Each structure stands twice: as structure tokens, then as C-alpha cells.
Amino acid sequence: MRSGGQRRKRGFWWTALHFSVLLCLREQTSAQIRYSIPEETKEGSVVGNAGKDLGLDIGTLLDRRFRIVSGSRDALFEVNQNNGVLFVHRNIDREALCEGGGACVMNLKIAVENPLEIHYVSVEISDVNDHSPAFPDKEKRLEISESTVTGARFQLQAAHDPDAGINSVRHYKLSPNEHFDLEIRDRGEDKLPFLVLQRPLDREQQDEHHLLLSAVDGGNPARSGTLNITVHVLDANDNRPVFGLDVYSTELDENVEPGTIVIQIHATDIDEGTNGDVGYSFGSDVNPKVRDVFSLDTVTGEIRVKGDIDFEKNGIYKLDVQASDNGQPPMTTDCRVIIKIQDVNDNKPEIEVTSLSNVVPEDAKPGTVIALISVTDKDSGLNGKVQCVLVENTTFELKPSVQDNMYSLVTRARLDRERASRYEVTVKATDLGVPPLCVLKMLSVDVSDVNDNRPEFSQNPIELYLAENNVPGARVLTVSASDKDANENAAVTYQVVRGDATQNDVASFVNVNSETGSVHALKSFDFEKTKTFTFHVLATDAGVPPLGSNVTVRVFILDENDNPPVILSPANANGTAEGVEEVLRNVNAGCLVAKVRAYDADVGYNGWLLFSLQEITDHTLFGLDRYTGQIRTLRSFAETDEPRHKLVVLVKDNGNVSLSATATVIIRAVEPKEAFAASDTESSINDEEEYDVSFYLTITLGSVSVLFLISIVVLVAMQCSKPADYSSKYLQEANYDGTLCHSIQYRSGDKRYMLVGPRMSIGSTVVPGSNGNTLVIPDRRRSASGEDCVYPGWILQHRASQAHSHTGMHADG
Numbered sequence: 001m002r003s004g005g006q007r008r009k010r011g012f013w014w015t016a017l018h019f020s021v022l023l024c025l026r027e028q029t030s031a032q033i034r035y036s037i038p039e040e041t042k043e044g045s046v047v048g049n050a051g052k053d054l055g056l057d058i059g060t061l062l063d064r065r066f067r068i069v070s071g072s073r074d075a076l077f078e079v080n081q082n083n084g085v086l087f088v089h090r091n092i093d094r095e096a097l098c099e100g101g102g103a104c105v106m107n108l109k110i111a112v113e114n115p116l117e118i119h120y121v122s123v124e125i126s127d128v129n130d131h132s133p134a135f136p137d138k139e140k141r142l143e144i145s146e147s148t149v150t151g152a153r154f155q156l157q158a159a160h161d162p163d164a165g166i167n168s169v170r171h172y173k174l175s176p177n178e179h180f181d182l183e184i185r186d187r188g189e190d191k192l193p194f195l196v197l198q199r200p201l202d203r204e205q206q207d208e209h210h211l212l213l214s215a216v217d218g219g220n221p222a223r224s225g226t227l228n229i230t231v232h233v234l235d236a237n238d239n240r241p242v243f244g245l246d247v248y249s250t251e252l253d254e255n256v257e258p259g260t261i262v263i264q265i266h267a268t269d270i271d272e273g274t275n276g277d278v279g280y281s282f283g284s285d286v287n288p289k290v291r292d293v294f295s296l297d298t299v300t301g302e303i304r305v306k307g308d309i310d311f312e313k314n315g316i317y318k319l320d321v322q323a324s325d326n327g328q329p330p331m332t333t334d335c336r337v338i339i340k341i342q343d344v345n346d347n348k349p350e351i352e353v354t355s356l357s358n359v360v361p362e363d364a365k366p367g368t369v370i371a372l373i374s375v376t377d378k379d380s381g382l383n384g385k386v387q388c389v390l391v392e393n394t395t396f397e398l399k400p401s402v403q404d405n406m407y408s409l410v411t412r413a414r415l416d417r418e419r420a421s422r423y424e425v426t427v428k429a430t431d432l433g434v435p436p437l438c439v440l441k442m443l444s445v446d447v448s449d450v451n452d453n454r455p456e457f458s459q460n461p462i463e464l465y466l467a468e469n470n471v472p473g474a475r476v477l478t479v480s481a482s483d484k485d486a487n488e489n490a491a492v493t494y495q496v497v498r499g500d501a502t503q504n505d506v507a508s509f510v511n512v513n514s515e516t517g518s519v520h521a522l523k524s525f526d527f528e529k530t531k532t533f534t535f536h537v538l539a540t541d542a543g544v545p546p547l548g549s550n551v552t553v554r555v556f557i558l559d560e561n562d563n564p565p566v567i568l569s570p571a572n573a574n575g576t577a578e579g580v581e582e583v584l585r586n587v588n589a590g591c592l593v594a595k596v597r598a599y600d601a602d603v604g605y606n607g608w609l610l611f612s613l614q615e616i617t618d619h620t621l622f623g624l625d626r627y628t629g630q631i632r633t634l635r636s637f638a639e640t641d642e643p644r645h646k647l648v649v650l651v652k653d654n655g656n657v658s659l660s661a662t663a664t665v666i667i668r669a670v671e672p673k674e675a676f677a678a679s680d681t682e683s684s685i686n687d688e689e690e691y692d693v694s695f696y697l698t699i700t701l702g703s704v705s706v707l708f709l710i711s712i713v714v715l716v717a718m719q720c721s722k723p724a725d726y727s728s729k730y731l732q733e734a735n736y737d738g739t740l741c742h743s744i745q746y747r748s749g750d751k752r753y754m755l756v757g758p759r760m761s762i763g764s765t766v767v768p769g770s771n772g773n774t775l776v777i778p779d780r781r782r783s784a785s786g787e788d789c790v791y792p793g794w795i796l797q798h799r800a801s802q803a804h805s806h807t808g809m810h811a812d813g
Helices: 002-024 288-293 672-685 687-719 800-809
Strands: 033-038 046-049 067-070 077-079 085-088 104-112 117-126 139-145 153-155 169-174 180-187 190-197 208-217 224-234 247-253 261-264 278-282 294-296 302-305 316-325 332-342 350-355 359-361 369-376 386-390 396-400 406-411 422-431 438-448 462-467 475-478 492-496 510-512 518-521 532-541 548-558 566-569 576-584 592-595 597-599 610-616 622-624 630-633 644-652 660-670 744-748 751-756 794-796
Touching (some): 033 046, 169 190, 247 261, 288 294, 350 422, 350 438, 386 396, 462 475, 576 592
Parallel strands (some): 139 224
Antiparallel strands (some): 153 190, 350 369, 386 422, 566 597
């Protein structure tokens, strides 16, 4: 009894010492006071005076109902309301209360009333070396083939010591032997013993080996546990299964459904037959709680979820898996499978854009950096890893930076503001979680203009139709060019491209407004002098450097009726067109008396002339062809007709505003006697001379007629056209009616002759000096109204003035 009292006294003082030390070295915890006692402390042992340490009045503790209200599991502790002492109520086993090697703390909540107060007391249960290391089995049987090479390792069961810290298993010892050695491997917090073959086995010499494995803890005094190992030597199965990895690692999301495949391990054995068939099993050291969470397929090596996976309960599982073949004896190998439980993916990525420039010139080279983009995700692991891409955009691209989750937005191709002046770039960030979460970020990029487009004319060349006699300085045309650029790069100015500034440079007669493009003619153009010309207009923008293009303007001058008809015949003297014609009084109706010739410098309807009689003495005697200007007799002369007739012919064009001119034709009617008297006088004087001339003329005309006939035959053969008959005809006798109808003049050398004769058909020939041969000059402009008159076959020489008059009037009569 005395010795028991002394032990209780020593225990009390030891507890008080711990309490004093804790008070001096108070840590920052949630409890107001903290005690520490070793496990296995006897019931009734004092932990400390909680009432006094809490500063309560000891005398009032009973009235205030001083008590423990929670935190005392199975009432391990109680308080004395009389003195405030906290004491052990039941036996305390630290290994039963707390698992693992961490601190084992019991948190107590003490309450007092009147007034109500709650106080927190923590009691730390310290470990004592009250357990010996123990192996799961008392005996371990190993079957090792005699062909096993030295250095082979065989995993043994690890001993378990419920004590913590230094009191747990510290080392292993193997009984002395000739063939085996012991190797300890640290795998995390565990120490695994391996039996290593040092010398080859020989089944014929010894088929079994008995070994003793001891596990020793670090207590004082040390405690130990033993394992009997029996090694049975088998015959040759000399290849063991081999895992692809020594340590398999995988990740598994929490809350997955049971039956989910976590990982499939695989081991190969190069032996044949049953020695190569591999089966899988959990190692003998796997915690039974792990077997409730995972299952292992012994054939395929698939590890599946069996129970509930809760990240908050356990974030990592370590499984030892053994692969064994079916040889005799079977060979085994082992691997460690580490399963990390991952939290669910519940945070979206975040995109932060640092814009370097919101405006990019369109001539920026590919690879120009537009913006810097950083991506973050609050999740961890794969859930926190982010992939960043662009959504449907080929103009830009993202280039990853050296730093993780940093990207550069750069141009991939050259930009063209004229095609797209603004780009909406969508950045998509997606994490690698399952299911993945994503976020979109919109970035606007404006493209600034550079001067890369020339002004363009909508039409080139331009055709301008301009009426002559235009007003100088008036606008005749407006040219317009457009530029696809913007701002000053699209501001277009115009100018005329000048030549050498000579009088022949028609571009000097036009000018263009530099801003509006209005083209003005500086002079009045005359169609009769200039019918068409070309000039060029240059359009230039205001960019730096400026770009330009030109357009060709082709100007066509349109005719206006600005020229009156001009009388060619009769001749114009002193501003008056007047001529005199003589006609025999015995001519028949339809005889061509005279022809008025005129022309107009204008073209088209403006130059189409019409003839009309403005004044005539006798409308019944003469008529005028309105298109040819020919004057013909409408009837034969009467004895009562005047010998002199005046005709005023009006010639006008067909312009919108007609212009006209007049010609006066005087026609004198003469008797045939006067013409014959004149011809007899000339004939008697030059009879011999004219005979020679007639002879040579006949030969000349005959040669010409032959050549003309040959030409007609050739033309008919080549062109299949019917020729007119210009062959000479000879009449037996000429019938003269005594009247002179018309005269035709021609030259031969320095002499002037006139053919006269009676009225005949066109195409006959007059041969001078013969009554039976008559030379006739054919008239190819014979009108349908009647035949031209033909004269007697004498050759008369007239005065130069008279010949000139007849030649002007009847050049094609």
C-alpha cells in the first residue's frame, strides 16, 4: 500500500510538472489551458486543477454546476466540483483514440452557470512504448526457384507497431544465414523489408531454409516482434513477371461511380505455358480499408472503384500489387500504385488582355505583336492547366510565351484595310478538366490605312462628243476617280497631262478643276479644222508617297451647220455667181441647157444641198432638178419667146437652221444661122490646118477606142459586169435640122476646139471632114427626163473667153 501511494504521488507530481511546463510554453491554440498526460494513466489520476487554472472561485464551483459538457469521448475525463480537479475517469489508450503518428489531443468544453461561462481545455495524450511490433502473420512461407539469380528480392511483411514516433518500428534484423540478406526500402512513411538472395540456391543440397525476421521499435527499453520465414526451393521457373513501371501513378476524380476503372497495371513474363501466365493480387501489407475502396482483377490487372471516393477523407492511396506467374514455383514481382484523388473542376479560367495597340497599320508584317494575353485558373492539377486558342480566325494567331499560360496575339498574314477595317478576335480558354470549362474573351482590333491603292477611274478610255463652236471656258466633262484608301490617302486631285506646250498640243486647250474633276474647254473648236483629238487626265491622291493613275479622254467634235453653200459654177465674180449660156432655138424639150455646181464644207444633213428656182422669167420653158442642179428645157422655143431669160437658182443645205446661196444663170436663145456663119468663117481660114488635125485626131480616137474595147473585155471577164457600149458607130448620112443645140470644148496642144452637130443618140462618133462619119462624145450623166442635145459635125474655134464660159458650165454635160 505504501509503495502504491508513493507511485500515485510520483504520478501526481509528474503531471503537475507537465502542466507547469505547458503554462510556461503556452502555444497559440484555441483552448484556454492545455494539459498533457501519457497514455495508460490509471483511473483517478489528476490531470490538473482546471477550476483554479481557469481562475474560477473554488467555493462556488458546486453551486455553479462546474462540469464537462462535451469533448470527452466515453467520459475519459471528469472534474471534481468540490476542488475543480480534472482527473482520469477511464483507462486511456492512445492507439485506440488516434490513428497515425500525429499529436493526439482531446478537446474538452467545461461549463459553469450563474453566470453561464464556457471554457475550453485541451488534453494531449502522449505515447508510451506499450506495444511491441507485430507481423500480420506469425509465419511467412516463400517458394524460391533454384534458378533464381543472386540479387533477387522478395518482399516480406512489414511489422506494425501502434505506437507513434520513436516508439514505432525502427529497424529489422535477419537471423544469420549463408544465402539471404535483408534490405530495407523506404516508401513514403513505411519501411518495407526485402529478402535478398546473396548466393544461388541448390534444391538438391537444401530444399528449405528457415529464417527469423525481427522488427525492433525505438522505445526504451526496446520492444520487438518476430516472423518465421520458411523458404521452399523450387525447381526451374527462372523468369519472373516484370511490371512496366516500379511505381504506377494515376489521378481519380472524387465522387466517381463504383465500377469505374482507375488504372490497369500490366506485367509480362517471358516464360512459356503456365510459367508465363501472370496473376495479380494486392500485397499482404495493403490496409484492409483500402481493400474496401478498390478491387483488383486477378487476370486483367484492372483496379476498379469499389467504394466511395471522398477527397476530403483521403487525398492519396498507396497500393502494393504483386504479380505472380503460374510456374512451379511461381515467381512474383511487385509494384506500387499511387492513386491521387483530384478535386472536381468547379472554376472557369480567367483571361486578362494587355493590349499593346488597338490600332494596327495595314502594312504591318506577319508576326507583329498585337496584344499580350495571360490565362489563369484557380483549380489545381489538370483542372488548372489551360489551353488558349482563337475561334474561327485565320488572320491572327496565338503564340505561347516562355512563361506558362502567357500568349502573344500576332498577325499571321498581311492585313488589308480595304477588305476589313476592323477585326473581332475571340479568344477561347479551356481547362483540361473533365468536363472542361471554358471562357470567351472578345478583342477588337482596328486596322489603320496606308496609301497602297491608286485612284481608279470607273471608265477608261472616256469618249466625249462635243459640238463645234462650243463656248470657251464652259464645262464639257467631269471625270471622277475613286480611291479605296481613307482620309487623306483617298483625297484625289486632278490635272491635265501636258505635252511639249506647242501649238499642236491640243491638251493645252483644255483645263481640269483639280478638286472636282470638271473639264473645261479653253477654246472653241471647229469641226472643219479639228475632228478628233485625245488628252490625258492624271488623278493623284494625297498620300505619302502619292499614287496616281490617268485616264484617256477621246474627244470627237460634232459638226454643226455653220458653213453656207458655196457656188462653184457659174463662176463667182465680185461676190456674185452669174453665168451666161446660149441655146439654139430649135432644141427639143428635155435638152440640158446648164448645170449649177455647189458644195458645202459641212457633213451629213448639214452638207446635203437642194436646188430650187427662186426667180425665173418663164416657168413653162425651163425646169430645175432639185438634187443635181441641172437646167433643162420643158418645151421647144416658140416664136414669141424672149431671146433672153434670167434664172435665179437658190442652193440651201438641210441643217436645222438652213443656210443658202444663190446663182444667176442668163440663157440666150440663138438662131442656127449665126452658129453656121461663124463656123464657115473659121473653116475657110483654117481648112488645111484642120484637115491635118482631124486626120491625127481620127487616128488617136481610133486607137483609144480599140484600147478601151480591150479593157472592157478584160473587165467583163474578171468582174462579170456588163459594160457600157462605147464603140464607134458609123452612119451613112447625117441628117441636119439646121439648128445648133450644144457645144463641147476640148484642147489639143495649144488649140481649143468645139464639136457641133445635129441632134443624135448618145454614143455616136463624129469624124471631122466627112459627111458620112460623125464623131459624138457620149454623156454618162444622161438624165431620165430626156436626151442631151448633139451638134453638127463641124469643128469651130472660139474665143478664149467664150470657151472658158462653156467649159465652166458643162464640164460633165
